[in-house]
Amino acid sequence: MNKTFIIIQREYLTRVRKKTFIISTLLFPLLYVGLIFGMGYLAESSQQVLNIALIDRSGYFEQTVLDQENAIDPSSKVSLISEKAEDVLHDPEAAGFDGYIRIPALDWRMGNDSIWLESKKSYGSGTTAAVQAKLNRIWNRIKNDSLSIDESKQAILQGSQLSIRPRNLEDKNANANLAEVIGYIAGLLIYMILLIYGSQVMMGVMEEKTNRIAEVLVSSVRPFQMMMGKIVGIGLVALTQFLLWIGFVFLVYNITKATGNGLTSASSMVGAMQEVITGINMPLILFCFGFYFLGGFFFYSSLYAAIGSAVNEDLREAQSLSFPVTMLVIISIALMTTAIANPTGPIAVWASLIPFSSPIVMMARIPYGVPGTVPWWQLGLSMILLILGFLGTVWFAAKIYRTGILMYGKKPSWGEMLKWVFRKS
Amino acid sequence: MEDLLRVEHLKKYFANQKAVDDISFSVAPGQIFGLLGPNGAGKTTLIRMITGIFYPDSGTITFQGKQFDPIHDVRHIGYMPEERGLYKKMKIGEHALYLAQLKGLSRPDALRQVKQWFERLEMQTWWNKKVEDLSKGMSQKLQFVSTVLHEPKLIILDEPFSGLDPVNSNLIKDEIHRLAQNGSTILFSTHRMEQVEEICEHIILVNKGEKILDGTVGAVKQQYKQNHFRLGIAPLSAAQLDPAPFDLIRGGEQEQIVQIHEGKSTNDVLRFLLDLSIPVRSFEELLPSLNEIFIRLVGDSPTARQFQPAS
Numbered sequence: 001m002n003k004t005f006i007i008i009q010r011e012y013l014t015r016v017r018k019k020t021f022i023i024s025t026l027l028f029p030l031l032y033v034g035l036i037f038g039m040g041y042l043a044e045s046s047q048q049v050l051n052i053a054l055i056d057r058s059g060y061f062e063q064t065v066l067d068q069e070n071a072i073d074p075s076s077k078v079s080l081i082s083e084k085a086e087d088v089l090h091d092p093e094a095a096g097f098d099g100y101i102r103i104p105a106l107d108w109r110m111g112n113d114s115i116w117l118e119s120k121k122s123y124g125s126g127t128t129a130a131v132q133a134k135l136n137r138i139w140n141r142i143k144n145d146s147l148s149i150d151e152s153k154q155a156i157l158q159g160s161q162l163s164i165r166p167r168n169l170e171d172k173n174a175n176a177n178l179a180e181v182i183g184y185i186a187g188l189l190i191y192m193i194l195l196i197y198g199s200q201v202m203m204g205v206m207e208e209k210t211n212r213i214a215e216v217l218v219s220s221v222r223p224f225q226m227m228m229g230k231i232v233g234i235g236l237v238a239l240t241q242f243l244l245w246i247g248f249v250f251l252v253y254n255i256t257k258a259t260g261n262g263l264t265s266a267s268s269m270v271g272a273m274q275e276v277i278t279g280i281n282m283p284l285i286l287f288c289f290g291f292y293f294l295g296g297f298f299f300y301s302s303l304y305a306a307i308g309s310a311v312n313e314d315l316r317e318a319q320s321l322s323f324p325v326t327m328l329v330i331i332s333i334a335l336m337t338t339a340i341a342n343p344t345g346p347i348a349v350w351a352s353l354i355p356f357s358s359p360i361v362m363m364a365r366i367p368y369g370v371p372g373t374v375p376w377w378q379l380g381l382s383m384i385l386l387i388l389g390f391l392g393t394v395w396f397a398a399k400i401y402r403t404g405i406l407m408y409g410k411k412p413s414w415g416e417m418l419k420w421v422f423r424k425s
Numbered sequence: 426m427e428d429l430l431r432v433e434h435l436k437k438y439f440a441n442q443k444a445v446d447d448i449s450f451s452v453a454p455g456q457i458f459g460l461l462g463p464n465g466a467g468k469t470t471l472i473r474m475i476t477g478i479f480y481p482d483s484g485t486i487t488f489q490g491k492q493f494d495p496i497h498d499v500r501h502i503g504y505m506p507e508e509r510g511l512y513k514k515m516k517i518g519e520h521a522l523y524l525a526q527l528k529g530l531s532r533p534d535a536l537r538q539v540k541q542w543f544e545r546l547e548m549q550t551w552w553n554k555k556v557e558d559l560s561k562g563m564s565q566k567l568q569f570v571s572t573v574l575h576e577p578k579l580i581i582l583d584e585p586f587s588g589l590d591p592v593n594s595n596l597i598k599d600e601i602h603r604l605a606q607n608g609s610t611i612l613f614s615t616h617r618m619e620q621v622e623e624i625c626e627h628i629i630l631v632n633k634g635e636k637i638l639d640g641t642v643g644a645v646k647q648q649y650k651q652n653h654f655r656l657g658i659a660p661l662s663a664a665q666l667d668p669a670p671f672d673l674i675r676g677g678e679q680e681q682i683v684q685i686h687e688g689k690s691t692n693d694v695l696r697f698l699l700d701l702s703i704p705v706r707s708f709e710e711l712l713p714s715l716n717e718i719f720i721r722l723v724g725d726s727p728t729a730r731q732f733q734p735a736s
Contacts, residue, residue, distance in 0.1 A: 212510030
């Protein structure tokens with residue numbers, strides 16, 4: 001039997017049998033689902049009613065109209081104050097309000113963009129926007145009445161609009177909003193894999209070195225086989241975890257679809273998933289995800305393996321040496337955000353071709369559509385460059401690994417490690 | 426008989442160290458061969474070249490009559506390095522199986538061998554225990570088993586007894602002899618001379634990357650003997666000692682340690698004593714211990730090896 005295969009087998013089985021693997025595999029989706037349902041529940045149940053005093057100098061606002069609006073949007077209660085306005089201005093909380101709004105004397109033809117919601121506590125823009133919308137609905141009605149626009153005319157004014165959405169000529173099914181979400185998720189997942197499993201490779205190599213088993217092993221197998229066995233074994237662990245999660249998601253999807261409409265957030269999730277499955281080229285995305293997952297993993301984990309082989313038991317040494325590599329992954333995430341905002345811009349294109357960032361950035365661009373947003377030549381070139389890239393890092397890492405795994409003592413610098421690479425064997 | 430291993434003009438220079446500088450030797454099949462030398466003499470580098478971990482800068486290694494080929498010949502070599510360890514979280518039985526399979530044994534073969542060895546060294550109950558539960562001596566035993574269970578033709582042991590108690594030491598020693606009797610060749614590296622004297626037939630001594638001694642244990646002792654003898658006689662007076670063909674080194678009530686003068690023979694000594702009518706109860710040659718030879722040869726070199734340019 002091939003020795004690399006024996007090593008892969010050991011690396012895989014020892015990790016998959018570990019309690020931490022089983023627990024994290026089970027716990028992650030549970031936490032995730034808990035988070036979604038929990039957030040929905042919190043949003044629905046624990047809304048606090050904002051009590052606002054309205055001090056109106058314009059004379060346009062009436063309490064009856066405000067009451068109607070308060071009934072429509074109960075997240076805030078706006079009350080007209082005519083008497084004892086000074087008390088409210090002096091201390092709104094003592095007067096029983098969270099804050100107040102002063103409407104200056106103004107004409108209905110003109111708006112006013114410097115009206116404040118004044119309060120002792122700070123409120124976010126989301127809260128003030130709801131109050132603003134409420135007052136503007138009343139304001140619109142006042143304008144309509146003044147212009148004698150009746151309900152039917154109003155319906156025309158509000159209903160007839162030009163709505164412009166992005167649509168790609170090459171790929172008419174492309175859905176930019178959905179693509180953005182899937183792009184983010186795919187990019188972040190690859191980012192997580194690279195960092196979590198990359199450092200697992202590094203720790204694994206360090207373990208072999210500090211346990212002093214490295215020399216026992218290199219008398220039986222080539223250092224290259226040792227390194228590849230470890231990388232592939234851990235890569236398969238990552239793949240296993242993802243397949244289990246994907247399986248779990250489909251299970252939850254089917255169960256919620258079957259049991260139907262118990263919870264609103266659950267059924268909206270099912271709806272969203274249905275949209276995802278039908279609206280997007282799922283097979284291509286899954287294939288590319290697999291490819292960039294493996295390519296990126298090989299690219300980075302071989303670098304992490306080289307670092308693990310060069311350092312001793314000190315974790316801080318490993319951290320300082322792996323900092324440049326970790327930075328590359330983090331820069332990729334920053335580039336991904338730019339690429340999602342503008343998936344055909346020059347940064348997006350370049351970052352999705354260069355191997356160090358392509359696993360994350362290309363994965364974020366692909367949901368926008370192939371060949372619409374990402375032409376076939378870009379995808380092909382990116383894949384070829386990534387393959388060349390990881391062959392390069394594997395070669396590079398193997399040279400460092402071969403020397404590093406048997407070196408004890410001082411931590412080498414990146415400069416010394418480069419010397420190991422380019423020294424003739 | 427053809428040599429199992431022949432090393433010729435082997436060199437390995439590191440950036441600031443001539444680790445191995447032109448060393449040649451050969452090991453016959455079935456021999457227990459001692460590779461001696463102080464710390465940092467280049468023993469480990471030499472062994473790493475023989476096990477295919479390092480490539481030599483120059484020189485040749487011949488294994489079983491053919492040019493040494495690391496990829497295929499490691500199957501026939503068992504190496505227990507000085508820096509040795511195990512995966513702490515693995516089960517002991519699985520660990521032994523794993524190392525055997527990496528040597529190229531099929532799983533059933535590996536299983537049979539591991540079981541056989543575990544039985545012989547009374548380790549059967551260990552099978553499902555974890556490596557981290559083992560004491561240092563126990564894990565040494567496991568490492569020894571892992572080194573030899575693929576029935577290698579050449580077994581290389583680097584400081585195999587470090588950390589072992591006398592009972593386990595003897596156990597391993599017996600196993601080494603048994604393996605040698607069954608045809609394995611053993612290359613044994615250490616700086617513990619008393620063990621070498623007990624176990625090895627042939628030795629080489631390495632210092633500062635060079636070979637400074639090569640021969641059987643008996644021949645080496647003959648070569649470095651200093652004409653020391655133990656005489657079973659009563660103490661001699663100063664007047665008696667003056668014309669004697671020997672110098673007194675140490676004296677006691679019952680016996681005297683003496684060094685015979687250059688050019689004089691043992692018979693000269695006996696004749697001298699007979700002439701004085703001194704009763705001789707015993708007369709015995711004292712050969713130097715390997716430890717003494719070792720210290721005499723490398724003792725004057727600095728305890729820490731200095732860095733030297735390899736040019």
